[in-house]
Amino acid sequence: MLIGGLQKFSLIDYPGKSCAIVFTQGCNFRCPYCFPGNTEILTDKGLFKIRDIIEKHIDCKVYDYAGRFSPIKKHYKRETNFLLKVKPFLYSNVIRCTPNHKFFVYNHKANKFVKKEAQYINVKEDYLIVPIPQKEIFNYKLDVSSTIENLYQELSFGPRFNNEEVIREVKESREKGFSWRKIFKELDLTDHIRRVVERKETLDGKILPIVKKRDGKVAVKGSKFYIDNIIEITPKFMRLLGYYLSEGCSSKTKERKNSYYTAFTFNSKEREHIRDTKEIFFEIFKTKLKEVENKKYKTTTLVSYKGIIGLFFKYYFGKDVYNKKIPMEFLYLDKNLQKQLIAGLFRGDGISSGAYIRKYQKQRIQITSKTLLYQIGLILLRLGIKHSVFRKEIIIADKKIFDILGQEHLIIKKSINTSKRYGFIDNNYLYLKIKSINKIKKKAKVYNLEIDNPSHSYNVNLISVSNCHNPELVEPALYETPIPENYVLDFLKRRKNMLDGVTVTGGEPLLQKDLRFFLKNIKEMGYAVKLDTNGSFPGQLKKIIKEGLADYIAMDIKAPLEKYDSVTRVNVNTKNIQKSIDIIMHSNLDYQFRTTVLKSLLDFNDLKLIHGLIKKTNNYILQKFKFSGKILDNSLLDKVEYEEKEIQKLQNAITVSV
Known part of the structure; x- marks a missing residue:
């Protein structure tokens, strides 16, 4: 049992009895921490907008608080009227989120890591966190043949030809003896229709080569290379x-x-890099690069027309500046290997001007592909190189980069200022000082993910964020330790003569796998048990009632069945809600149904529909929405509450007790 709280005495929660209240952790309804649809998330398959991950059903893993990639369990989407704009130093990307979305932050004053809602982050004390890749991969290799086969599958997928009338007409023409050439001409079709009819292919006409293998080597079919x-x-x-x-x-x-x-296209003056590229290319692929001079633009292009090499680079590393990338495994390679990657990258596109480096003591590089920009940023952090990112440019004022590039002789200062004013780095994280947090009024669709990892975390613009309000699903170190079950049971044993009953509430208690065992222990002490539930798990509820583990059931009915998704902001199986209502009403136990009313969410007609669900029983309580200082969804604070007189009027109108 994951127990988040214990109230030792109450006279009002269990009707007619004095009781203790046990609060279980976790609720399956509504995960209100969200980001707008265009928020970018680094995944094992590249950089995607959160909206696309959800709406296009992209099967991927996301970069998390531990610097690893974790699978997605669930997703959520809803609407909001307010967003916060969080702007850190060093990174130019602004994060927009709902005010209550929690971030992993480092509080330098308390010298500890905590989770904070965006609206409570202290810009003077808190730092946002970018996790640095931690695990190590050795002896990693790239498979060429499977590369081309996978690329063939990817590029072959396209618009499908599924016009049944045309296919039937073509088949009839073939039965009549018409040649394919005549069919193409008469029906204005291409050879693609022949593949559809004869080979039952429905993909578009892109064709990539099939590979052939020999003695541990591979070639494109039709090639001898x-x-x-x-x-x-x-x-x-x-x-x-x-x-x-x-x-x-x-x-x-x-x-x-x-x-x-x-x-490869270089400035013609970069003879050393040209020579280095040609030598390595020949050593690896056993074929020479041809030099092509362009005197007008003063460039030298090195070209290989071996198709299999082109396919290899295209698949693993992208075909042009807009989609360049590296396999995510490269984030975890030996650091000496990563240094060589950085050396080649900056020799090609970094600053080579000695005069510039002497004057500004900085190195910089522009990277058009945002996926590659994030990947290179993580590798630099792994190498202990602090840097800033402005749009598509990485700017570095860290002596380590000049050592890697052989430019240390250009650094005239004994040490470059890498103060902690705007952020700092250690072996595990980059810590980003926060420039500003501002509230903006904007109606927008927002999205969230639930991640399958211990910290229940993912990243936005590489910065670590929480995904879920369920305390039992998050990293224990970031929350108060759950109350041990034995502590609660020992307390109840000592109070046997002072308390009549125990209320078990949540969260949602029926999420707890060992709830029945816990209730059995309570019942054996002689206590009456009141169980609170939202009705999502009728099977569990039925077992508890059948085994005599509860004496009183209180069920929250959030809305009429047709409005459940919009009010709870998750997809709800309303058949389970109806089943739970029926089980409770036929249980021969004391019971109560209740609804928390908020004018902007539920009106009089909604309450009449709810009352109809429970056969207009009088065991129905309307609860006024009250702000207790802590709330899962702060957007509710902007909604209009019912006054006490209005609730009394609703009571009289639908004849319920309040």
């Missing part, structure tokens, strides 16, 4: 990859199928 099927990740390969990410591309000739090529 083979490369190693398994590519070793060596320091030289990582440096070549850095050159590719900064100066390379993979493309194909439009007029020719499967004519993929790989190209």
Whole structure:
């Protein structure tokens, strides 16, 4: 049992009895912490907007508080009228969220990590947290053949041809003896229809090559050029990859199928980098890069027309500046390998001007692909290199980068100022000082994820955030320790002659797997048990009643069945709500139904519909919404409450007791 609280005495919660109240942790209704749809989240498959992850059903894992990738369990979406705009130093991206969304923050005054709602973050004391990749991967290798097969599947998926009338007409024409050429001409079709009819293919016409293997090597069908099927990740390969990410591309000739090529374009003066690229490329792939000079633009392009190499780079590392990437496993490679990647990348697109570096003592690089921008940022952090990000540019004033690039002789200062004024770094996190937090009035659809990891965390713009208000699902160190079950049972034993009963409430008690065992222990002490529930789990409820583990049931009915989703803000199986109502009403136990009323959510007609659900029983209580200082959804504070007189009027109108 996960117990979040114990109230030792109450005269009002259990009608007619003095009782203790046990608060269980967790509720299956409404996860109100949310972000607007365009909020970006780093996943194992790239950078996606949270709206796309949910609405396009993208199967992915998300980068979390531990610096790993975790699967998504559930998702939520709703609407809000207010957002907060959180702006950190060092990172130019602004985070927008509901006021109550919780962030992982480091409070430097208390010297501890806590979780705070955005609206309560202290800009003077709290730092936002970017987790640094922690685990290590050794001896990682890249498989070329499976690469091309996967790329074939990805690129082959497209608009489907499913016009049954046309397919039937084509089949009839073939039965009549018409040639394919005549069918193409008469019906204005292409060869694609032939594949649909004869091979039962429904995908579009993109065709990529099939691979062939021989002695541990692989080639594209129709080609005699083979490369190693398994590519070793060596320091030289990582440096070549850095050159590719900064100066390379993979493309194909439009007029020719499967004519993929790989190209690197350098300033013609960068002879050392050109030579290095050519030597590494030949060493790995056993083929030479051809030099093509462009005197007008003073560039040198290195080209390989070996299609299998082009496909390899396209699949693993992206084809152009807009979609460059690295496999997420590269975030966890040996740091010496990562240094070579950074060296190649910055040699290609970083600052090479000695005069600039001497003057400003800074290195900088522009990265158009946002996925790659985030990935390189994480690798720099893993190497202990503090930096800032402004739009598409990484700016570094950390001596470590110049050591990696062989530019340390350009640093004229003994040490570069990397003060903690705007943020600092250790082995586990980057800590970002917060510039401002402002409230904006804006009606928007907002989204949230529930993640399957101990901390129940994910990232927005790499910054760690919580996903759920259920305390039992989050990292224990970030919350008060749950009350031990034995402590509660021992307390109840000592109070046997002073208390009549025990109320078990939540959260939602029926989420607890060992609830029945806990209730059995209470009943064996002679206590009467009142159980509160929201009615989501009729099967569990029925077992508890059948086993005589409860004497009184109180059920919250949130709304008429047709409005449950909009009021609770999650998808609710309303059949379970109706089943629970029927079980309670036929249980021969004392019971009570109740609804918390808020004018902006429920009107008189809604309450009449709820009363109809419970056969107009008099065991129905209307509860006035009260703000106790802590609330899951602060947007409710903006909604209009019923006055006491209005609730009394509703009572008289639907003949319920209040």
